[in-house]
Amino acid sequence: MKSLAIRNLSKTYFDAYAGAHVDAVRDVSLEVPEGEFVSIVGPSGCGKTTILNMVAGFIAPSSGEILVGDHAVAGPGPDRGVVFQSFALFPWKTVLENVAFGPKMRGVGKPERERIAREFLSLAGLSHAAERYPNELSGGMQQRVGVARALANEPDVLLMDEPFASVDAQTRMTLQEELTRIWQERRSTVLFITHDVPEAVFLANRVVVLSKGRVLEEVDIPLPRPRRWDALVESDDFKALANQVLQLVRSA
Amino acid sequence: MGWTGRILAGAKFLAPLAVLLVLWPILIRAFNVNPQIFPDITAVARAGLESIRDGSLFAHMGASLARVAVGTVLAILVAVPLGVLMGVSPGVSAFLTPLLRFFSVLAGIAWIPIATLWFGYGFGAITFVIFNAVFFIVAYNTLLGVSTIPMQVRNAAASLGAGRWTMLAEVLLPGALPNIVTGVRTGLGFAWRGLIAAEIIATNIGLGYMIFVARDFYRTEVIVFGMIVIGALWLLIDRLLLAPVERATIERWGMVRSA
Structure with missing residues (x-):
């Protein structure tokens, strides 16, 4: 911080x-x-x-x-983590992969970045949606993913x-x-x-x-x-x- | 779509063809058609079995499919990187888009005269025709795919730490994939039509050659059998290979919801 x-x-x-x-x-x-x-x-x-x-x-x-x-x-x-009005999620990635994206870019290994992603999904109340794709979620849930994705990168x-x-x-x-x-x-x-x-x-x-x-x-x-x-x-x-x-x- | 739905859809698709097969021998006999004008279904079946037994069908089919495969793979390998490159640079894409659109509507067979001058008759010229039929459409669709990825999605990736190459692998290629797949499917459709035309003109093996050479001997049953193979083969490739891949990417990406 x-x-x-x-x-x-x-x-x-x-x-x-x-x-x-x-x-x-x-x-x-x-x-x-x-x-x-x-x-x-x-x-x-x-x-x-x-x-x-x-x-x-x-x-x-x-x-x-x-x-x-x-x-x-x-x-x-x-x-600097960004949360967008348009959500700007990656539609070809699952919710979990979206949230793990930042750690992946940092070179964090798969088990560790999935652990991080699950932690932030749980913070955003989204644990149940980890394996789903963004287009399967409501707007409110998509933006929860957007917030979790930004936070998971610890900006x-x-x-x-x-x-x-x-x-x-x-x-x-x-x-x-x-x-x-x-x-x-x-x-x-x-x-x-x-x-x-x-x-x-x-x-x-x-x-x-x-x-x-x-x-x-x-x-x-x-x-x-x-x-x-x-x-x-x-x-x-x-x-x-x-x-x-x-x-x-x-x-x- | 469930299995019953699939079977039903398949049955609906095959029903008119079945009616045609039933009507065929009836009409041939009713009008006493000369086999040199149009063959009976039994002659066509015999010609088919004969070409399977002597292996000539598979030789022609193999030659045709090899040309399509080589031309398509080469075209994708060149067109996708070029399309991505154009997609990330608005100036270049604005300049090249009219050219790509022109060449992607230009029929593949229009390349045959110049292709035979450059490559001679045979594999090179025909593969070049296939290459062109696929290349311009895939390049254009890749460009379109990359440029339709919302700027905010690219910004999101950049602000999460994506560099030049990870942006390419993680965002630009997957984001453009539905368009690329559509481009390959459309391009292959043109390529297949172009292939048959090119084989009639510029080779001595292949399905197009097979039906054209049969004409010299008034072997209408071989011509009709070849036409059936050409149509059925394309339907199989398109329905069983290309369409499912296209549907899967588009649905997965959520760009079209169960359209």
């Missing part, structure tokens, strides 16, 4: 359709200390996914610096790009509760991208509101853990924080 530091990060695209340069991310600086859960929230087009893609190393920044621990990011790497930082946006509302709440439970068990450093304000507040220690490529404001979320929806929906603290963040997002 390590900290994540984003310093003066900018990204300018050339938009061929508009025929102009677009500043997707403008001079964003952000610290995620070791073991902290930070949500970035903002409307579509605010640059939140672009930031995550740069941190993951999928696209190069126009300027600025990204540090994992004291190591500068240059391209994708196993120090320094976990990056989550609207991971629960494409599952139904009931499943989403369950997955959010499971994620807070897993986070408490493992104290991962997490950067979580979402456009869903209650989700951002529910999960995070700190919510960063993004607007037009800039950091508008950071809001600390000192809600006690473990967090559960049935308790929090009644909580005035939760409502006040969610309302505060919502006002910021709407002013964005």
Whole structure:
């Protein structure tokens, strides 16, 4: 586990359709200390996914610096695990093989990597589905595999790009509760991208509101853990924080 | 599909053929057809048994199948790496796609004249025709397969530590496999048709040659027997070998759900 530091990060695209340069991310600086859960929230087009893609190393920044621990990011790497909105599982591999993929890339032998994979499948409540293929699972179960696959590689930082946006509302709440439970068990450093304000507040220690490529404001979320929806929906603290963040997002 | 379903499907497929076999001798006798125009079923059966007994059927069949096998394997060996290479480089693939599409619709037998100039009559020219029929379609399908692997899946592999070669072996090839298999099946279908045409023109052994040379002796029963072998052999290869492999990969990969 390590900290994540984003310093003066900018990204300018050339938009061929508009025929102009677009500043997707403008001079964003952000610290995620070791073991902290930070949500970035903002409307579509605010640059939140672009930031995550740069941190993951999928696209190069126009300027600025990204540090994992004291190591500068240059391209994708196993120090940063990614959970995708589209799940991005390998459809030709079983659930077990999907989760064992990271350890396999590290050169871990088959019995050991299967042991690791089963451990993380059990953490994600998926032990019964190990031998199945992703297309045989519901969206919620597929994303559990996505989370287990990222965690099984023991990344320094976990990056989550609207991971629960494409599952139904009931499943989403369950997955959010499971994620807070897993986070408490493992104290991962997490950067979580979402456009869903209650989700951002529910999960995070700190919510960063993004607007037009800039950091508008950071809001600390000192809600006690473990967090559960049935308790929090009644909580005035939760409502006040969610309302505060919502006002910021709407002013964005 | 269970065993009963399979048997039922097989029966449905064979029923019209059985009707044809029954009608055949009746019609031949009813219209008193000259055997030099069209043979009776008994003559065809006799010609078939004769060609099995003297071994000529297996010699022709072996020659044809060997050409198909060699041409196809060579084509896959070259086309798949080329298709993957194109698939990972958008510039190269955009440039080469129109060429591949052009050559993959160009009939295999259109290569015969130039193939016989380059390789002479026989194994080389015909294998070259097969190679072309399979190569362009498989290269194009591999390219298509690689480029349809979602970017996020490749990103996922990279962020889990996959390097250049593991990306190839673990993601690009398996991800493109359903398309590759479809390409091989389609290409082989064209190759088989092209093979018969090429053997009529450019060799002295093979199923195409067998039916063409029989024409010189008005041996319609040999021609018809050869046609039956050519069609049945392809159906067997396609239904028992290629289709199940294609179905298995596509279903396994979950790209088409029990279509």
